[in-house]
Amino acid sequence: xxxxxxxxxxxxxxxxxxxxxxxxxxxxxxxxxxxxxxxxxxxxxxxxxxxxxxxxxxxxxxxxxxxxxxxxxxxxxxxxxxxxxxxxxxxxxxxxxxxxxxxxxxxxxxxxxxxxxxxxxxxxxxxxxxxxxxxxxxxxxxxxxx
Numbered sequence: 001x002x003x004x005x006x007x008x009x010x011x012x013x014x015x016x017x018x019x020x021x022x023x024x025x026x027x028x029x030x031x032x033x034x035x036x037x038x039x040x041x042x043x044x045x046x047x048x049x050x051x052x053x054x055x056x057x058x059x060x061x062x063x064x065x066x067x068x069x070x071x072x073x074x075x076x077x078x079x080x081x082x083x084x085x086x087x088x089x090x091x092x093x094x095x096x097x098x099x100x101x102x103x104x105x106x107x108x109x110x111x112x113x114x115x116x117x118x119x120x121x122x123x124x125x126x127x128x129x130x131x132x133x134x135x136x137x138x139x140x141x142x143x144x145x146x
């Protein structure tokens with residue numbers, strides 16, 4: 001895409017490049033840790049540029065759970081604001097690419113259920129929540145039905 005703007009974080013840009021240039025057959029885990037990631041493609045809310053972010057692969061049926069943890073930082077990650085401004089995303093999961101629409105989970109019971117799935121897939125989420133005063137947003141990307 002001509003208006004793609006790689007992340008200023010070198011490891012993120014490199015992971016996205018390896019994942020996508022291989023057609024979804026390489027760089028499939030977070031910094032080669034063995035923990036699977038997906039690539040979320042969206043539009044930047046300020047620039048309108050295409051952004052791509054590797055996020056933990058957490059599924060719920062045909063949907064993906066996206067956790068805006070930013071490692072427990074005091075502020076939400078930039079991609080969270082992008083998805084709030086434009087919820088239409090593309091998700092690459094290995095060799096498959098899906099058009100999806102994202103919504104933030106507000107129902108407490110649904111959030112608790114999805115949070116438990118996310119923590120099971122990536123236990124550090126629990127530590128991240130403990131070290132920040134903000135409630136870490138849980139979003140769900142659902143397939144766009146044609």
